[in-house]
Amino acid sequence: MSLASFLQWLSNTQFSVMMRESTWAEPIVETIHVLTLTLFLGLAALLDLRLLGVAMKRRRMSEVLGQLNPCLFVGFAVMVVSGVVLFSGDPVSFYSTTFFKVKMIMLVLAGLNVMIFNATIGRKVAEWDMDLKTPRGAKAAAVVSLLLWVLIVAAGRGIAYALPPP
Numbered sequence: 001m002s003l004a005s006f007l008q009w010l011s012n013t014q015f016s017v018m019m020r021e022s023t024w025a026e027p028i029v030e031t032i033h034v035l036t037l038t039l040f041l042g043l044a045a046l047l048d049l050r051l052l053g054v055a056m057k058r059r060r061m062s063e064v065l066g067q068l069n070p071c072l073f074v075g076f077a078v079m080v081v082s083g084v085v086l087f088s089g090d091p092v093s094f095y096s097t098t099f100f101k102v103k104m105i106m107l108v109l110a111g112l113n114v115m116i117f118n119a120t121i122g123r124k125v126a127e128w129d130m131d132l133k134t135p136r137g138a139k140a141a142a143v144v145s146l147l148l149w150v151l152i153v154a155a156g157r158g159i160a161y162a163l164p165p166p
């Protein structure tokens, strides 16, 4: 099955038709998407600023990671699920926009950034746990993360302006 025929199939499902035709479904899911975004992005920014040695300077890095990770995980999961639900409401139109594709690519890059951090400098956090001057790798991961999340939000916002007329 090609991607185009999958999107067409998804668009014809009862769920997709309900998402399009219901007055409340889309605004409710979009509100959930945006609210979890504020939770997730706020905490992700805090974590990144600690990695840069700018915020929560007196807190151990491992403590900050331990406290924020569960909320970050929940926020991210709800954001992805609500995003997929929104997408399923009109998959063909959403996928036709460059903003949607760019956003998905940047989400993958943000995930890779976290994986690289965890596999390298993050594994040795005990060695720089209390350091105000965090390692270069940690700073680089934080800058990449901040940049990507700003661009992901901008691309998410851009989707609405790029949709084909109904």
Ligand code: HEM
Pocket (backbone or CB within 6 Å): 030, 033, 034, 037, 076, 079, 080, 081, 082, 083, 084, 086, 087, 094, 107, 152, 153, 154, 156, 157, 158, 159, 160, 161
């Ligand atoms: C995980 C991080 C994500 C972030 C930070 C994010 C961010 C955003 C933002 C800022 C908006 C604009 C909200 C508005 O204009 O009111 C948006 C809308 C949207 N997002 Fe996401 N999103 C994420 C994940 C996803 C995923 C995984 C999908 C789908 C696979 C998705 C699909 C959508 C769709 C379809 C819209 C609606 C566009 C519209 O109707 O205007 N999002 N997102």
